[in-house]
């Protein structure tokens with residue numbers, strides 16, 4: 545049988561990689577999650593958006609960004625005239641990590657080891673899709689894509705070129721907007737994120 549650590553090595557398409565990732569055991573997060581949530585979108589996409597990890601609804605649906613953060617993301621992409629069906633959307637970590645609290649499952653942040661373990665799959669997605677641009681949505685995605693922690697609030701809107709030539713656009717995670725309570729602040733932050741997405745559209 546295929547080793548748990550080499551599953552996906554020989555994948556030559558996103559479909560094959562997704563299939564192999566369903567049995568991933570590179571870190572322990574698979575134990576409590578419902579399923580692997582692999583990236584989604586066309587294999588010839590010009591741009592890849594990278595989030596943190598699936599949330600509760602993504603874990604159940606098996607698709608990235610379909611819950612509350614996904615709704616915010618969709619509506620802002622729409623305003624920026626970016627067609628979500630033409631871009632590839634994925635996460636730095638592909639299993640939901642959570643703490644049970646009563647009947648609810650509360651999102652908990654993936655640690656450096658989990659980000660590192662799952663980085664292999666993100667690399668596979670980048671190799672297969674060969675995008676012109678990658679968008680890091682938040683610190684976890686940036687850490688996975690750049691191999692080190694970067695100060696997102698300071699560098700948001702910047703494009704960082706990796707050693708392999710890949711351009712990485714840095715911005716916040718859409719759930720950050722979701723967590724703002726004060727309506728004026730929320731609207732201002734949504735507007736800033738929309739400006740970032742308009743910049744992304746220019747760079748695509």
Ligand code: URA
Pocket residue numbers: 595596597598599602607608609610611613614635719
């Ligand atoms: N947050 C993420 O980072 N990714 C998802 O898929 C959903 C919420």
